[in-house]
Amino acid sequence: xxxxxxASVYAGKDYEAPKVTNASTYPAHDAHTNEKxxxxxxxxxxxxxxxxxxxxxLDKGVLPINLIITNEGGMPVALTKMTVQFVARERHAKLxxxxxxxxxxxxxxxxxxxxVARTTSPLPFPTKHKVGGLKQEDQDEVExxxxxARAVEPNNTQSGFVFFDVADLDSPLDGAIxxxxxxxxxxxxxxxxxxxxxxKAK
Numbered sequence: 001x002x003x004x005x006x007a008s009v010y011a012g013k014d015y016e017a018p019k020v021t022n023a024s025t026y027p028a029h030d031a032h033t034n035e036k037x038x039x040x041x042x043x044x045x046x047x048x049x050x051x052x053x054x055x056x057x058l059d060k061g062v063l064p065i066n067l068i069i070t071n072e073g074g075m076p077v078a079l080t081k082m083t084v085q086f087v088a089r090e091r092h093a094k095l096x097x098x099x100x101x102x103x104x105x106x107x108x109x110x111x112x113x114x115x116v117a118r119t120t121s122p123l124p125f126p127t128k129h130k131v132g133g134l135k136q137e138d139q140d141e142v143e144x145x146x147x148x149a150r151a152v153e154p155n156n157t158q159s160g161f162v163f164f165d166v167a168d169l170d171s172p173l174d175g176a177i178x179x180x181x182x183x184x185x186x187x188x189x190x191x192x193x194x195x196x197x198x199x200k201a202k
Contacts, residue, residue, distance in 0.1 A: 023070035028201035036073035061167025075186030089175030
């Protein structure tokens with residue numbers, strides 16, 4: 001059985017993962033009733049919502065989206081090959097989630113990689129790196145906020161953030177769609193892709 005990484009919680013003013021509910025309770029979601037799997041997207045696109053973070057992602061053109069996956073079936077679903085893509089109506093942009101190093105560079109004003117052109121690949125899981133100019137607690141926030149679950153057990157919900165570079169978009173959520181592919185059932189069969197209209201979360 002694929003193991004599940006629980007969300008990490010820190011004391012004091014450090015990052016604490018937001019509490020989530022069943023994915024079907026969020027405005028922006030796609031439910032696959034036959035497979036009993038629902039995926040929701042909750043963009044942290046306002047200063048108030050983003051106040052849970054130490055880092056000022058929005059000020060740097062980085063949009064955090066809380067990805068929430070609920071499995072109400074009788075078998076775990078595997079996420080190790082899951083791919084997430086943000087498709088913006090504006091400029092027809094297709095964005096893959098930023099990796100840790102991309103976020104670190106953005107936060108420290110260093111030159112970023114070209115996320116728009118990067119080939120879509122499975123969700124990048126956090127790895128430890130040292131980055132000059134960024135406090136260790138800030139690096140830890142990025143690592144622990146990023147989506148980490150490798151599976152969702154039966155009658156369970158997993159969540160975590162995916163981050164997108166939307167600096168070149170004026171209204172990133174307008175008409176945008178989040179596509180999630182590569183989710184597999186207990187038998188290894190890939191589920192139909194999930195299509196989540198982000199505009200519903202505005």
